[in-house]
Amino acid sequence: xVTIGACVKEPGSSRNNKTGSWRTFKPILDKxxxxxxxxxxxxxxxxxxxxxxDIDYDYCKGCxxxxxxCPVEAIxxxxx
Amino acid sequence: MNISEKxxxxxxxxxxxxxxxxxGVRLALKALGKxxxxxxxxxxxxxxxxxxxxxxxxxxxxxVAFENAAAVASGVERALKSQxxxxxxxxxxxxxxxxxxxxxxxSGAMERGHNLIYICYDNEAYMNTGVQRSGAxxxxxxxxxxxxxxxxxxxxxxxxxxxxxxAAHGVPYVATASISFPEDFMKKVQKAKExxxxxxxxxxxxxxTGWGYDPSKTIELGRLAVETGSWILYEIEDGDFRxxxxxxxxxxxxxxxxxxxxxxxxxxxxxxxxxxxxDALCTELKI
Numbered sequence: 001x002v003t004i005g006a007c008v009k010e011p012g013s014s015r016n017n018k019t020g021s022w023r024t025f026k027p028i029l030d031k032x033x034x035x036x037x038x039x040x041x042x043x044x045x046x047x048x049x050x051x052x053x054d055i056d057y058d059y060c061k062g063c064x065x066x067x068x069x070c071p072v073e074a075i076x077x078x079x080x
Numbered sequence: 081m082n083i084s085e086k087x088x089x090x091x092x093x094x095x096x097x098x099x100x101x102x103x104g105v106r107l108a109l110k111a112l113g114k115x116x117x118x119x120x121x122x123x124x125x126x127x128x129x130x131x132x133x134x135x136x137x138x139x140x141x142x143x144v145a146f147e148n149a150a151a152v153a154s155g156v157e158r159a160l161k162s163q164x165x166x167x168x169x170x171x172x173x174x175x176x177x178x179x180x181x182x183x184x185x186x187s188g189a190m191e192r193g194h195n196l197i198y199i200c201y202d203n204e205a206y207m208n209t210g211v212q213r214s215g216a217x218x219x220x221x222x223x224x225x226x227x228x229x230x231x232x233x234x235x236x237x238x239x240x241x242x243x244x245x246x247a248a249h250g251v252p253y254v255a256t257a258s259i260s261f262p263e264d265f266m267k268k269v270q271k272a273k274e275x276x277x278x279x280x281x282x283x284x285x286x287x288x289t290g291w292g293y294d295p296s297k298t299i300e301l302g303r304l305a306v307e308t309g310s311w312i313l314y315e316i317e318d319g320d321f322r323x324x325x326x327x328x329x330x331x332x333x334x335x336x337x338x339x340x341x342x343x344x345x346x347x348x349x350x351x352x353x354x355x356x357x358x359d360a361l362c363t364e365l366k367i
Contacts, residue, residue: 002133006132010135012090012135014093014136015090017131017134019091022097042103042107043262045095045098045099045100045102045106047087047089047090047091047106056091058091059091061097061098062097063097063098063295063296064098065299068296
């Protein structure tokens with residue numbers, strides 16, 4: 001039902017929508033190679049890489065920006 | 081720089097894979113922190129973050145219409161002030177909602193001196209409705225309403241210079257930024273926050289759908305715009321103009337243009353004309 005003023009009361013409720021299903025290619029991070037530069041965290045359009053560099057595949061759309069911006073090529077894009 | 085580790089824009093939003101706008105908003109909100117109220121004009125950002133009854137925003141957010149983000153932000157700012165609440169008001173609008181449709185509301189808000197930040201995320205056309213040209217579409221770009229072909233060359237007018245129009249209002253802080261230079265951008269957002277009075281930031285943001293390039297290249301394209309001198313990063317603090325980033329060696333504009341489908345139709349001669357214009361401005365600014 002539509003609320004008065006189309007008010008949405010639950011912050012961040014877009015989490016209900018798992019955009020990971022959009023993905024064709026999946027970023028795989030090799031933590032051994034990672035130099036903790038935070039590029040992938042800052043540049044992720046979904047904000048789905050946390051400070052421990054865990055990628056949330058429920059939401060990752062597979063755009064590949066993280067792999068592209070990784071200075072040490074620690075992220076590889078694989079099908080899936 | 082004090083940057084929040086928290087995310088204020090939740091995932092699950094409907095932005096295209098590789099969207100630059102959401103990167104910009106995430107960075108801005110990280111710099112501003114939790115105590116922020118956001119206002120959006122109609123546009124990509126509004127549509128992708130709030131497919132009713134869901135919202136991606138983890139902070140209070142309001143959308144009213146295409147033309148009045150700055151007017152709504154003014155009202156929110158005054159309401160918070162009269163209630164004695166200390167929160168930063170930030171308005172996000174695209175280039176269409178800023179350069180064309182929202183210009184009078186923005187001008188009014190700047191003139192009245194409200195204590196708010198207005199961030200224009202500029203992807204250089206109306207992307208949400210299918211890539212129609214806006215006042216901020218650059219010279220030469222092909223869009224659905226400025227197509228290239230036998231009868232038309234693509235966009236035949238230069239990009240409207242909104243940050244300088246804002247500077248002409250005499251507001252205390254005006255800056256340009258790029259999502260590809262996050263530290264520079266976030267510093268500017270924090271300066272805007274510290275500013276007493278209106279602050280305007282014009283954020284350049286590549287769009288994979290409208291510009292025609294692979295989604296993984298969003299940040300690379302933004303960087304190329306700056307490295308070629310096609311987009312210049314500066315700030316104007318109380319009237320003092322300062323370039324905040326100078327490329328070590330300026331790249332040729334061709335490198336930026338040829339990486340995008342919207343400029344693919346340009347002949348060498350036309351690209352040279354664009355290069356000449358960029359050279360003239362960069363020489364003036366010693367870039």
